[in-house]
Amino acid sequence: MKYLAEMTNELLLFFNGFSSWESSVIRSSDLKVSEAHAIEVLGQHGKMNMKSLAQKLGVTTGTTTVTVDRLEKKDYARRESSSEDRRVNLIVLTEKGMKAFEEHHQYHLQLTEQMLSVLSDTEIEQLLNALKKINAETF
């Protein structure tokens, strides 16, 4: 394939750029990285049990227990016990957690805006199109 090496290179730059942007945003908040990630997942997908949360975070449930403990202690989230299955804990963001999520999401919107500012309208549509296809098929 013609552009394979070049594309790989640009993709790596892109991902690394995003990663370091993300950690610097998190580090400027009073949240730890693991806590911020959990809040992001909960904010995006809403209430869910420990197992799903662990899966979406890509870590074990043991790790997630610790993270949620800390989020509860800091009042960003709380456990609700499920009425259907008494083994299950549903994790839900508190007011404070929602607010933190919204704030973080604003940063994401700003970064997106900044990235898109160097593209024309047509280029933006093309990029969106490409990302949708790749996300649907690859991830």
Next chain:
Amino acid sequence: MKYLAEMTNELLLFFNGFSSWESSVIRSSDLKVSEAHAIEVLGQHGKMNMKSLAQKLGVTTGTTTVTVDRLEKKDYARRESSSEDRRVNLIVLTEKGMKAFEEHHQYHLQLTEQMLSVLSDTEIEQLLNALKKINAETF
């Protein structure tokens, strides 16, 4: 902006997809995450001193000292002292380190290929173009 929310969403999916792919590839090797990251940087940019390596990894030099210690112990990299400045350590990949880098890079190429397989030639060129612009201006 018209597509801001949608684009942000797709970008987050894209980054998360890449992140979990990356960690699963690393976890299937005998390298730890921090070690793999260091090898990636050294493989891509070649010999460099501790400070630059720390910078590219986005961590402190103290953290990098520990990482390089482990890479040396496992024979993936070694420190060379600079002839110009005796404070400086230049970190360089060993044969084994180079091989590990090549192997990891192959995985990246494969992922890129898989992602691009859903796009037409024109779309690939457009995507490459957009990424180049964004990387140059934003990151």
Next chain:
DNA sequence: AAAAAAGATTTGATTGTCAAACTAATTTAT
């Protein structure tokens, strides 16, 4: 009812990280 499975937590260990103190070498300013 007994056995197996599932959701979550706990435990013990390793890995990843930082800030601050420190060592050694180089540069700058007097």
Next chain:
DNA sequence: ATAAATTAGTTTGACAATCAAATCTTTTTT
């Protein structure tokens, strides 16, 4: 030229992040 400041890197001490395996409780299956 020599004292002061700076720079590269390491060490230390403390948390934060994570996993695998053992455990507890509650379903589900047999």
